[in-house]
Amino acid sequence: MNDAALQLARGLVEPHMIDAAHEAVRSNASLVHSLIAQRRMPAEPWPRPLIVQFLHQLAAMDTNNFAGHAGGGEREGRVYSSLVAERHYYMTHGIGRSGDLTADQPKAAGSSLLAKLNNAMVLDALRTAGLTKTEAAVTLPMATGMSLALVLQAVRQSRPDPAAARYVIWPRIDQKTSLKCIATAGLMPIVVELAPAAVKSARDGAASCCSELTMLSVRPDDVAAAIARIATSDPAGVNAIVCVLSTTSCFAPRVPDDTLAIARVCLANSVPLVVNNAYGLQSRAITKRLDAALALGGVAAFVQSGDKNFLTPVGGAVVAGRKSVVAAVSALYPGRASAAPIVDLFITLLEMGRSGWTKLHRDRVDLHEVFLQRAAAFAEARGEELLQHPGNDISIAMTLRNWRQHSALRGAASEADGASPPVTDATALGAHLFRHRVTGPKVVLSAANNSKTVCGIRFVGYGAHGSVARDGGDAPPLLVLACGVGMTAAELELLFARLEAAYPLLKQA
Amino acid sequence: MNDAALQLARGLVEPHMIDAAHEAVRSNASLVHSLIAQRRMPAEPWPRPLIVQFLHQLAAMDTNNFAGHAGGGEREGRVYSSLVAERHYYMTHGIGRSGDLTADQPKAAGSSLLAKLNNAMVLDALRTAGLTKTEAAVTLPMATGMSLALVLQAVRQSRPDPAAARYVIWPRIDQKTSLKCIATAGLMPIVVELAPAAVKSARDGAASCCSELTMLSVRPDDVAAAIARIATSDPAGVNAIVCVLSTTSCFAPRVPDDTLAIARVCLANSVPLVVNNAYGLQSRAITKRLDAALALGGVAAFVQSGDKNFLTPVGGAVVAGRKSVVAAVSALYPGRASAAPIVDLFITLLEMGRSGWTKLHRDRVDLHEVFLQRAAAFAEARGEELLQHPGNDISIAMTLRNWRQHSALRGAASEADGASPPVTDATALGAHLFRHRVTGPKVVLSAANNSKTVCGIRFVGYGAHGSVARDGGDAPPLLVLACGVGMTAAELELLFARLEAAYPLLKQA
Amino acid sequence: MNDAALQLARGLVEPHMIDAAHEAVRSNASLVHSLIAQRRMPAEPWPRPLIVQFLHQLAAMDTNNFAGHAGGGEREGRVYSSLVAERHYYMTHGIGRSGDLTADQPKAAGSSLLAKLNNAMVLDALRTAGLTKTEAAVTLPMATGMSLALVLQAVRQSRPDPAAARYVIWPRIDQKTSLKCIATAGLMPIVVELAPAAVKSARDGAASCCSELTMLSVRPDDVAAAIARIATSDPAGVNAIVCVLSTTSCFAPRVPDDTLAIARVCLANSVPLVVNNAYGLQSRAITKRLDAALALGGVAAFVQSGDKNFLTPVGGAVVAGRKSVVAAVSALYPGRASAAPIVDLFITLLEMGRSGWTKLHRDRVDLHEVFLQRAAAFAEARGEELLQHPGNDISIAMTLRNWRQHSALRGAASEADGASPPVTDATALGAHLFRHRVTGPKVVLSAANNSKTVCGIRFVGYGAHGSVARDGGDAPPLLVLACGVGMTAAELELLFARLEAAYPLLKQA
């Protein structure tokens, strides 16, 4: 209600009450005003009623909601089901237009404004999370993999000879989407295998080299070598390379790439660097190096999941980086797109405010400490080895050498327990946990005889990103666990309680 | 968003789009402005997004939604469940305050404004429905019966000697709530029995006296006689009478009271008249006479159901009539009250607009014609008699003389069909219909041996409002059907299809 | 989805996933089963998706939602607006039927089941909160005041000579609804004035008699005396008394009634006791004595607000006590009623679980400690006196002797500060706080010259429940504050921050 309406309302409701309400309305209006003027996340969470009201105010700016609207086109934002209309707050035109995903949609000024404000808040959120040098950001209503495919295609078209550019240098990560996005873009991956991660364990001060197992990471030199190989073998030289596609957030025993070192390699070779930062915003270890790489100017774009970083439903991704690359990605997207993931993110950022966003990360770091302690104690009590690395402050791996599936878990049918090969047992642990409402933990087999073909490429030790055993030794099965953003202390307790039930302490025999 | 925010938005979204949106925002604002200024239903339905936005704007005026609100009282509108908060659009303080149900609730300017606007729109709706002389109206968040109890109590307290006022003259209607509300108010009913309704049938031109059955109505003279009886027998004289409680909308074979004639009796005796107009707004036969009674000044208050007239969920009632009585009722209500039925009505009236409200009644009148034709054909084909009366243009009654429950309906177990007493059969028809998803039709037995005690009073032919048989003849069971507001043509077809299946045409034997 | 559907789904989705889902579905079903079987609050909160699903399952049991339903009555649960239908989860028939509020509504088996389960859970909640001897409870969809009026009327009708029963013995409490409900029931209050509360202060060990001010409470002897007065003066003797209406939860400086002692008086005189337990469930001081009174059999009914105890929107009340009285109240309610407050409570109790309900009270007790410390420090620093009493563990009163409205608060217009009489100033503090988004705190004037007439009765020191000054001394204005259930620590901080800003520490002069 505007001032005139509130003035009129004084004829119906006691003026001093209307005055107080008017003050609150003005205060809400000033929050809205600040958002549009400053284009940043609000410092503090918005009250939820204001968020909902603002969504409806934006909807009122879309032509399909105009009183007395007449449509004579083929798409007028008509929606059959009012259930559907309501869950989208009556914004039905999507975002963007055929020319550009970030272009204003002429029939939907409100949705367009929402998309602009969302992108502005997302940029602020990235900077707040430590990526201070980010120039631009856009939210795509597609999940990370599809967004990466679009980014690769956009980067390809920016290369000196787009028709010749076809290779993507790709440090291995055993997650299908990360590889498939290259094929989706119609390009070819050049796999760079990982090497033992040669750093000391942060937790016990002992060198990890004392263990027979190590985590795995990519060596920047190996990336440089892969570039050189293509540059010398392909007629187009380095122009045959679209980019390096590096990955930060990843499951143990892989360590996030050292994006700063790789950026240096890329800059030296004039090869663009695209970073798959899937769920990296929650990790200082990741953002610190990525920000330095940004400062250096060595990152074309980095992409992150909406759901894994901002706790929205699956379906959106944030592409950020150089202004020109972000613009090219937006312009490459053909046609309008779903507003749903954008609206989800928009609501979430207003409901978090900067304080909530920061707290989310602080809480995770605190919980991660507990997570490590619990995991270490769990492993030690069972004679297992914990693989962790300061570079991966999200997930850990743990050996499963001694686990024998408790007979009770398998029912009376399986008698000959001792005879079962450990490998089978280990996999069964994952299924067992799933049946007991634990999702997330994965059992992976890093042994050389466990290989898998993905997108036509054969990978040894698939799931473990390679083999964690030194010197060709026998690699044990691993249990991989993550302490991701949004996890609660109660959930962590539940997780370990179920793990302990599934892998009980056995009496000495 | 206010003008300043929209101005700012031009920096983010193309100005000509913002201009068009601004125009729409202004147009919406002018609808809101008109509502507050004119205090009438909108001529046309509001767009739904505007309704929802307005609800949230009102919510923002309540203190519990103020950003930075601190509460140091015992009731601060705190709500545990956000599911609950949302379904009430974050308006949690209810309406009214201890002094008066229509008083502004100091912690909730928005809810208070909503309640005021709602009462204003309801008054407009009553007038639009034909009750042009209504002075005031208030929506109570209690269903009709409880509202009537409150009205009776308020009217009692307005009598010359409240302590002596204890009788309510009550033309019989066989609906429990109508009687129970008198007891709830702590008063005593004086029953006026009905008499044969002496008008001609509107449908066939033949005098209904040619039939052996008639519908039933109250004779104003009998009301006058009841008043006289109390006035002469009670020490307090006419002051012992709180009011006459007359009923309009009712199930056949009862005919709505002639409120105009009764109002004349009341005026002549200085006895207040309260009208239970439960679902009478949809009927011109009812509203015409009631409006004339209002014009005469002979009606203290009339009460109608929210759900049965306005198609909202059960829970609200509209008390209307003389300004002073409406005010007394509001002032008698102790404390704050649920806003839910008020919000339901508010949404509904905005979503209808005057055009929708009028159409609702027009559609019902049209469908009622079809209803009568279908019922007449149904009855004739089965040798049954139809009881209808121009004064009751909502429901009809039909004899069930020949119905024998089809053996198939009762299953193989009941063999000796012919032997079953008809009375039992008739009741079974209702249960049968219920099992076949037909609700509403009632089988009633008007015979003298069917009596029931309600609130300590014994009624003969309960359900039929008395006996429809002339000269003490044997009254057949009746099937009662209504064509109420909101019924659709498809529903009517379904109803008769099911009736036909339940009461099939039998082969001549 | 039932077992057969899930079995079929295995043809579409991987069987082991369906199996896990089936397990979850079964687990949910067992929660539902337990609720219906045990008729108690769930031990732990239900997941929200389950709550919403259960509401829709219940709705599916109401006839208006039957596929292929045909309605031929005057009320078929038709709803005009789908917005309205949705917010009620498509349950539109309300609860109860004309015979009884707790009777099953034949057209709405789901709503009826919901109402039954809700009443069962509410009874469990009362017992869990310490009222272990409660026999029965019913949720009325009316706020406390109107519910009390209904209870009074029901109790009156249970008296030996209902027509003669007209007085309600009423220990004074300065809250309008508490008095008005008597008038609404058509009865007459007999006021029992309060006396200084003769207990020691729990906080400093010093006798409160050392102060010149005391809190106020009713003396059971004064209640007995009032009963005797009526019994001897009215022709009907003690039968002229409907009941004693005692109040527990109340604002300082009033102390909650000693319901145990009053119950003894009532039992001794064969007078029913009705307790207005408005927001008493959160207080152990209150529930302990009330439970003892229940054990004694001396309480006919006690009534509490839905919103103030269960954190639902205003509009419902819980009537509990003797089975026969609760049944009589339910039977007295004429007609069906709004389901909205019942649904709100139902959702809330499922979302709380017993653990959440208990935690709510524990949290309040913890916060109340902080509240007292903050208030004591605030008062001491300003030379004010704190009035508190172990019997009132919700609210406190504080003198406002030294407060002078800071000139800045009043603007430039008011020059002659020092000249303003303190009394005026004190009232201004309340308005000032309201303008600064603090609601709840009240400034009351207990001086003898501050009197007010409510329901025709003149009260001295209205708002303060009498005068807190001993020996007719000059009573200072008081600031009254409450620490109610649902308050958060952050809100408490905000409250005192605003109070400190409004009543700053002045430099010594």
Place this chain on the structure above:
Amino acid sequence: MNDAALQLARGLVEPHMIDAAHEAVRSNASLVHSLIAQRRMPAEPWPRPLIVQFLHQLAAMDTNNFAGHAGGGEREGRVYSSLVAERHYYMTHGIGRSGDLTADQPKAAGSSLLAKLNNAMVLDALRTAGLTKTEAAVTLPMATGMSLALVLQAVRQSRPDPAAARYVIWPRIDQKTSLKCIATAGLMPIVVELAPAAVKSARDGAASCCSELTMLSVRPDDVAAAIARIATSDPAGVNAIVCVLSTTSCFAPRVPDDTLAIARVCLANSVPLVVNNAYGLQSRAITKRLDAALALGGVAAFVQSGDKNFLTPVGGAVVAGRKSVVAAVSALYPGRASAAPIVDLFITLLEMGRSGWTKLHRDRVDLHEVFLQRAAAFAEARGEELLQHPGNDISIAMTLRNWRQHSALRGAASEADGASPPVTDATALGAHLFRHRVTGPKVVLSAANNSKTVCGIRFVGYGAHGSVARDGGDAPPLLVLACGVGMTAAELELLFARLEAAYPLLKQA
């Protein structure tokens, strides 16, 4: 509630009511059962409460909603905002998994089932709409353009020599997305210009050749010629061609492609045919030929918009056609994806049922008749020529030769009316209509001097798909209007009323 719970409920609610409710629950269960068993749209609309209940039942099958769930992965479906969770019915895991968009998402059995059922219903809807030969269909949570890009990439990878396949033969259509999707896929368009559409007018029997203007369509021979050109010039021969990308639904003056004839050309040349059937499901003219082409086996895939055909918010597209191609598209999509557009479609199809879906098309055809009459009368009265063609039964074009912007429309500032060049005027009409809440109608200039460069290609007469003037004559500006699915009769009236106001009948001069 399952049978056991309902059995228990008989202890709380009257058994005969529970029985009726049980019957309704069983009836609902049988609708669910049929859906899963038959995998087709329901014949009749589902009741909305059932739809909502089913969505929550599906949600309960997703792990994030399991009671007692513990997550130890990096993505556990956690959602920050309950507002967001609710609008997605608590389904947060999206659909698909890294391997395939149609693969089951292990953490979300319910969402997976929903996606499967949705695809099955969509296939049924396509067949019901006349595309009886469709083998398979998948809903992509991306709008049409992006979906087309993915289809092109998938088709390319199925070609004999994917690395060599780079051309897309593209009959011109002046809609950016249609062209841009080729670039997004990293491919190169070969434009086939349109020719005068040489058919007779269906409306007046007169040969359209008598007019100086014609509509435009692609000649299958020109497509064949383009194929031949590439096949002979590129080293890879016909393998250099990815596919022909033909367009059906389009704005006048373009005529939908004769997909049957083009399919024959493609089959003859072993070139895949992809059809952009953007909003073609509503047109019998389009579906008849496309179905014949499908029968012939000449269509690899056809793609349609979710919003334009099914009246959902923008964001989804349906890819259909050959089973192998649909599977390849699904497998190419990297990673999980937003479920939002799928859920929208799912709700809509259940709410429509087959009867609603069919009615939607029937209503549009009826309205289209009115549309043509209104347009013809409008044009004739103003001396304008109507361009329409039986092949385009959605939109028409109309000349704007005589329109002069009325001075009142332009404000007082523009005096010298007669001097303005007509071209400028025509464009202003569109802006004028937009300001008057008419969206959709477009003013296009087909003259040779109106050219535009899109994706690096220069198009003459952009917007008009070429020039409608025969023999190089002067082409007038055109007003293009559509009568799309979902338009209402009232909206059509409003549209022409506004058109008439914007282009008033001038007095003879």
